Structure formats: structure tokens, C-alpha cells
Amino acid sequence: MRAPPVSSAEIVVEVQKLEKRFGSFIAVAGISFSVQRGEIFGFLGPNGAGKSTTIRMLCGLLAPSAGSGRVAGFDIVRDAEKIKTRIGYMSQKFSLYDELTVEENIDFYSGIYRLSKAKKIERKEWVLAMAGLRDHRHSLTSELSGGWKQRLALGCAVLHEPPILFLDEPTSGVDPISRRQFWDLIYELSSQGVTVFITTHYMEESEYCDRLGVIYRGELIALGSPRELKARHLQEAVIEIECDRPNEAMELLEHLPEIKEAALFGKGLHAVARGADAAPAVQAIREALAGAGFRAPRIESITPTLEDVFVSLIEARDRADAPQTEVQR
């Protein structure tokens, strides 16, 4: 975790009741939030939640069905083209030209952003160094592996040193080491005052953000820093359980009065207790599992992760939306 940015910063992204409908399907259902300069703001949510749609509206690529927004001071509906001069965008597909070399891709985008000749050379060297591609400047982009392509795409998006960066799932399908390196780059950019708006569905990455918006089925169901989210939404204790036949164990545990909910986590389970004290829940679990013949080598309380928060939020939402069909426990 890193130090939060200067708190008296200005608002660079702001949306009010932003909505997008595709026919009868509501992709984004009236969300409102704002992002401060220099923040790393994360948009977390499962696939299909509306993350990409939102980011595209903010970049001026998609017109909203309703609501309003401002990016870098420009209105996203009326001044979309002006926005594009002040932002960098990295789309989900790492849009580089496969048949161009690394250098040619960089040259192309610096031409598009109208960098002066001196600037072109300076920024090109910067990108090549940053991405570690100095020795590969003449390689065809199609030959690069995922991690390098991703860094190159990021480099091309910041050639013109935009104050705001929009990254749509930039680390999808990339190995963990490369992901780590990528985040180092993001931190560096942020320390230089660049605002980074990033969408992701990787839980651990959400921990790296200054603030998070959790989006589910087009709605913003939580907003705040990671710490705030954990504090606000998950006061209950979380218990990690390693056992065999976790599926069946989960069924069993959900019926215990001490347990609010249980979910699969890795090879085992995470159970959320009713209350901040883990001890009675741990006891109840141990007895229930032993009594039913499960082997459970480990049952202990842990610090909740964002994933726990996330799952809990989603499940709460599902419960609220779905009609009650089962008998109350």
C-alpha cells in the first residue's frame, strides 16, 4: 500500500447518473462518482458488469443514454473530441498493429498525437526503456509476448503525456510477474501526477488502487478506498477453512446459526460469521464438520480480503434482487 495522494486535489473525472442502454438491456444503470487528480481509481466488477461501457463513455467513444459527465473539464457528450486530446486510452485488446514493429507502432502514435520531432525522439526512448524493449525496437509486434505487448500499449497511450489515463483491463491474460511490473509503472505515472482510471477483475489489483468503485450489473454498489470498503461492508469476522469436499461442507455450514454466509475460496471455504468475534463461529464450525465426518485440518480467522468484501456485496445484491423462494433459515 502506498501513501494516499494530496487530498486537496481537483476533480478530473465526474459523472452524474450516467446511464447506457442497448435496446432493452441496461448496461450502466445511473451511476455517479468522481475521481481526483493523481488518484489511482479502480473499477472492480465481474465480466459484463458495465466496466468497459463506462470507460468508453468517459473516453468519448460511446454516447450515454442518459446522465452527464465531465472529463478533464470537458463534457463527455458535447466535447468528446476535446477530451481525446487530454487522455490516454488503452483498450482491452491492446490495440497495437501486429504487422508493425515496436518502433513503427510508437512512431505511428506519436505522429497521431502530433509530437514535435524532438519530443518524438525523447518519448520514444522513454517508452522503449520503460517497456524494456530497447533491444526489440525492430521486432514485429506479433512476435512479442503478452507482457511486453501490454507495456508497449501502455507506452503508446502515454506518448503525449496525458494528465488522465484510462486503462480497460490492461492486465488480462498476462503473467503475475508482468502484472507486478505493470503496476510499478502505474505507480510511477501516478507519482508524477497522472490520474489513472483502471478497470479490472483481478482482486489483488484492487488492493493497489487509491479508491475503488464496485460495479455489478450496471450499478455502483460500493465506493471508497480499499480500507473503507473492508471496514464499511465487512465488520463481521471472516474464517478460512481447509477441508475435504468443500461443496458439501459449504451446504452444511450455511445452515449454522453462527454463520452468515459461506463461499468457496480456492480449494477451501471462507465463512463470514455473524458478528465481529470469530471464536464462537470457529467453534461451531469445528463441531459441525467433525460431527458430519469431514476432515478439516485448518479453521482459523483471517483478515478479510477485498475478495471477501466483493463476494459479500454481490451476494447481498443478489439476495436483494431475487425474490425469496427458499424458506428462511
Next chain:
Amino acid sequence: MNLRRLWAIARKEAIHIRRDPRSLGLALGIPMLMLLSFGYALTLDVDQVPFVVWDQSGTPQSRDLVARFRASRYFDFRGAVENYRALEHEIDTRDAYLGLVIPPEFARRLDASRAAPAQAVVDGSDSNTAAIVLGYPQGITTTFNQDVMLAQVRRSTGLAPSPALDLRPRVWFNPDLESRNFIVPGIMAVIMGLIAALLTSLTIAREWERGTMEQLISTPVRPAELVLGKLLPYLGIGMLDMAIAVLMAVFLFHVPLRGSVTFLFAVGGVFMIGTLAQGILISTVARQQLLASQVAMISTFLPAFLLSGFAFAIGNMPVAIQVITYIVPARYFVAMVKGIFLRGVGVATLWPDLLFLVIFALVVAGAAIRFTRKRLG
């Protein structure tokens, strides 16, 4: 509009073309192939038509008629048949294309100064060739009739009349009626229209499919820069194709080039810009390569081939279709190219056609720019 951005787009497109040598090779090779095909192999001139004869008269007069057919360069005698069934067979199996049928009373009627019927039977399913071929017997029989008439007048009156009317045809611009001179300039239009369709119709659609278009529209690049930047490298290829075509026409096929070369290329440039812009327009609206390719085929290649006057004279088409040809740019280009090559005319005569091409280019390029949207969906 910013030139630097336009140049960045053009340069990227040029690199892309360079890295796909197969397509580039085809872009240059297909026109050459077409020129060679049309110049050497394809002709509508029909010579040496195989024919058979069923001479039921067997008289000196009928043999005279047959001999005239045999002597004609248009016909190639394949033999005599003895009955209807054999005639049918020859034509059904395409061993003979025309059958000359002389009825038994042929000579008798001639001598009796009456009309003597004879029949030329052709395989009409190839109406193309049939129409051409049926013109030849008319010529032969007219001459035959003339001789018969002169002989009979002489016999009857003792006079030897001289011909009254002597029609002398003089063919301008193409005295040998070399069909190559007619086809090769026209094929240039078809080629260039085709190349435009093949090359530019896929370019923007491809970027949409690959995802690079989404990236591009998030930048400040303007639609005009995008369209014109993409157009430039293909214009280069198109003009190269045109140069190859002109060189082949002049040096390989000896088609006379009587007009101004500069004007020819200027006209070609305008035409190319229009057709390339058409391809880009299709590409940007279709957003899918498969669809774009089909639409490009219908709207650029087919009209250029069928409705430009290159192979089928516009004057023969029904009025409704003739009206449609007025909006086919290839029509004007074909007319201009033929005019410049064979008739040596210039802008003074051809300015209306040039004007249309200019307007077409402006309108279509404008549409392409207008429809290139910097929004998704």
C-alpha cells in the same frame, strides 16, 4: 486538418502494404493478367466459324453458293451432311456452329427469276456468337445476288450495267477494326476500379475487426485525416497499376496513344480517388471484412465491367439501364480513355466527363469522411 497526423496514417498503411507482399503482388499482378488475357486471349471477333452444308440441290448454282462460303475467311468448312438428323447432331455436339441448308428447288427457282430460299441455321444458345455469325451469310448472299442479277440482266438485255452505288467505308481511329484497340483502353477502367475495390474495401473494416480502430478513435485524429491518409498509399498503387497498363497497351499491344499522356494520368488519378474513396466508404460502413468485400464487388467491379461501355455498348441497353450508367464513374472513365488513346482528344472535348469524375470523387470522399464515426455502436 493536420498534415502530420494524416502522414502518420498514410505511413502506417504503407508499412502494412509492404508487409503483405502477397496482396501487393496480386494488386500489381492481377491487372497484368487481365490485360494479357484481354489483349491476347479474349476477343469477340469471330473467325473461322465451323459450318456444314446440306446441299439438296446439287446444281452448279448451289455449289457456287457453297464455294463462296468456303472461300470466306469467316467460315471453316467441316463437311457435308446428308440429312436433318446429321445436321442436328453436328450442331448439338458443337462440331459445327452453322448449318447451311439448300433446298432441292434452289437452282430451278433462281433460273425462273424467283426468290430461291436457303437457310442458315445457328446454335442460338450462344446468342453472342450467333448474332455476329449471322451477319456474315448476309454479306455473302448479297454479293451472290448481285452477281446473279448482273448475269441475268446481261442475258436478258445484252447490257452490261455498271454499278450505280459504291459505298466506301472508312474507319477512323482503328482502320483494321482491331478489337484490341477497343478493348484494352476499356479494360484499364475495369482494372483500376477492381483494384480499388479489393484494396480499400477491407482496410477500415479490418481495423474494426482487429480492435485497433477502437484505439484510433480514442485519439484526436479526425475522420478526414483517417480517410485521406488511408487513401494515399493506395492511390500510389493504383497509379502504378495504371502506368503498367498504359505501358503494356502501348508497347505490347501497339494500341495507338494519340492524345496527351499527362491528361490521361490526370484523369486516371481523379478516377482512382473516387473509386478508392468508394472502397473506404464501404469499409467504414460495413465494419466487417466479409460484408465489405461482397458489397465492393457489386458496387465497383460489376458496374465497371457491365455498365461502363467497356464490353457492352451502352447504346444497346434499355433506357432504364442507360440512365443508371450515368452514375457509374467507370462509364466516363472508359469513354475518356478511349477518346485519349484512339481519337486523341483532350480536355476541350472531354470536359463534361472529367467534371463528373471530379464531382463523384468529391461527393464520395465527403461521404466516406462523414460516415467515419469516432464513436462505437
Next chain:
Amino acid sequence: MWERILTVLRKEFRSVLRDPRMRMVIFGLPVVQTLIFGYAVSLDVRHVRLGVLDRDQTPASRALVARFTGSSYFDAVAYTQDEAVARRLIDASDAAAILQINSGYEACLRGGRTAAVQLIVDGSDSNTARFVVNYASVIAATYNNQLVLDRALRQAGRIVPIGSVDLQSRAWFNADLESRNFYVPGIIANLVMLVSLMLTSMAIVKEKEAGTIEQIMVTPIRPVEFILGKCAPFAVIGFLNVGLVALVGLFWFSIPLRGSFALLLFGTAFFLLSTLGIGLFISTVSQTQQQAMMTTFFFFFPAMLFSGFIFPIANMPRVIQWLSFADPLRYYLVIIRGIFLKGIGLQLLWPQFAALLVIGVIVMTFAVKRFHKTL
């Protein structure tokens, strides 16, 4: 196995036909093309625009002009006595020919001499020019005969009966020499070939580009099943096109269908074997849809030109004629025209069917082998 094929087939159908514009193109294009071809294509030359340069302006010259304008072949578009005007007519392509009668024409005729008349023809359209020269010669020769006869009549003082050959032309199978009867059936062949070639090659390469081919190949599906499932929709579309164009031809243009439609479909199946094979082959040698499209064209264009669709094969150089034996379109055209116009059947068409079978099997085998290798 059939189930897997059907799965691929269904997916392909859905993805190709999903876009309504694509549906319009696949089914609308044949109709549009047929209509345009049917109306536009004609090599018959009629209503030739004739300019009249009559410097004589006598009853005799006007009678001569009337002979030309009275025929259905020539339409007089301009009358002038100025040579420069006449020249401009030709230069600007406003007239295809000029009938030039110099002063002294009638006097010449009266004096029993030969009167020379010029016909200036624009040779840049050699097709029309040839017709023009021929028509004009026939008109002139016939008129000449009459003039000579009149002369003889006057000189001899009595009527001289003359015999002449009356040549009747009959075109079998297509009595009116209706061009479209010739071309429209041929369009079926072209459409089927173009659609099956281009769509097949591009659709397969599209999957290559998207990487989904790899995905399919790790499933238990066998390459043959994939190929069949992939090609089948385009075969079906091909058959539908045949039906569509046949309908347009029959009901709009009244083109006769004298043979068996079932045989036509049968022949189409044989033909598709070759074209799908070629499409498949092209997909194995192309990395991008652009390449597939251009390579398709590279095959298709000569195949169309040398097939006898427009230009008679008999007039082509020997080498090309031999090459055209390998062109499946050539045989299919004979089958189509034979069935539509001549009403002939398998007894006469079996060589074409056999040729298509041979070519098809060879091409398909080769293509499938290559497909296996390049996976």
C-alpha cells in the same frame, strides 16, 4: 460425427447470416446481378447513331439517306452540310458513323456512272464498327441492285425479272437471339462460383485470424467434420442462389427452362465440389482475409473469362483453350445452358458431369490434405 458437423454448420450459418446486411447481400446480390445482366448485356447492335453529311441535297441523295434511316439499324441523329460539324460528331462520340454524300451524286447516277458515297465509321468501338460496316454494305448492295435494275429497265425498256437468294436465318434454341437467354443462365454459374469461393475462403481465414480454429481443433472434432460443417452452408447458399436466379430468369425474363431442374441441382452439386475445394485451398495459403479475397479473385477472374461465359472459347489461343479444360466453370456453363435452352439431359451432358467429378475430387483431396498439414 454428423452431430458435430451439424454443430459447426449451424454456427457458421448463424454467424454468416447474423448481420442483416450480409443476408441482403447474399440473397439480394444474385437478384440484382441477374436483373442488371439481363437488361444491360447485349451485343446486338441496333439504333446506331448516324450523322448525315448531305452535300448534294437532291431527291436521289435523300432517297439514299432514307434507305439508311428507314432500317431499324440506323438512327439519324444529325443532318449537316458542314464537314467540321460532322467531324466533331465523331470526335465527341455523338455519332458512330457519318454518311457522306458529296455534291454531284444525283448527276452521277443520271449519267449512268458510278456514284461514290463515303461512310465514315468510328473505329474506336470496333464491335459496333464491324456491325456498322456490314449493315451498311448490305443496305448499299441491295440498293445498288435496285438502282442497276432500274437503269437496265430504262435502257432495255422493259421489266427484267431477277432471281435472288433469299437467305433465312434460323437460330436454334433461342429463336430471337435474345441475349439474355444466353447470359442469365450463365450468371447462375458465376454467382455460385463467386459466392462459394470467396465466402468459404474468407470465412475460414477469419477463424484463423481470430484464433478460434485452434480452439476448435483441440476438441474431439475431426478436421474432415470441421471442413464439411464449414463448407456446407456456402453450398446451401449456392443452391439457394441457383433457385433464386432461376426464378428471376423464368418469371421476370421468361427464359425457357426446357430441361430437368433436378439435373441442374445435381450438376450444381458436382460443380460445388470444385469450388469449395478451391476455396478451402485458398484458405490454407492465406493468413489474412485480405489475402484470401485477393487470391480468390486471382483464381476467379481467369476462370470466368476463359470459361466461355462471354468470350467464345473457340477464338482463344490454343494454350488458353487447353487451360480452360481445367476450368470447372466451363463445364458447368455447358450444363446450365444445355438444361435451360436445349433441354438436353445426361445422355449428352455426361462428359461435363464426369469432368466436374474428376476435377472436384482432385481439388478437394488436395485441399483437404493441405488443410491437415497446415493445422
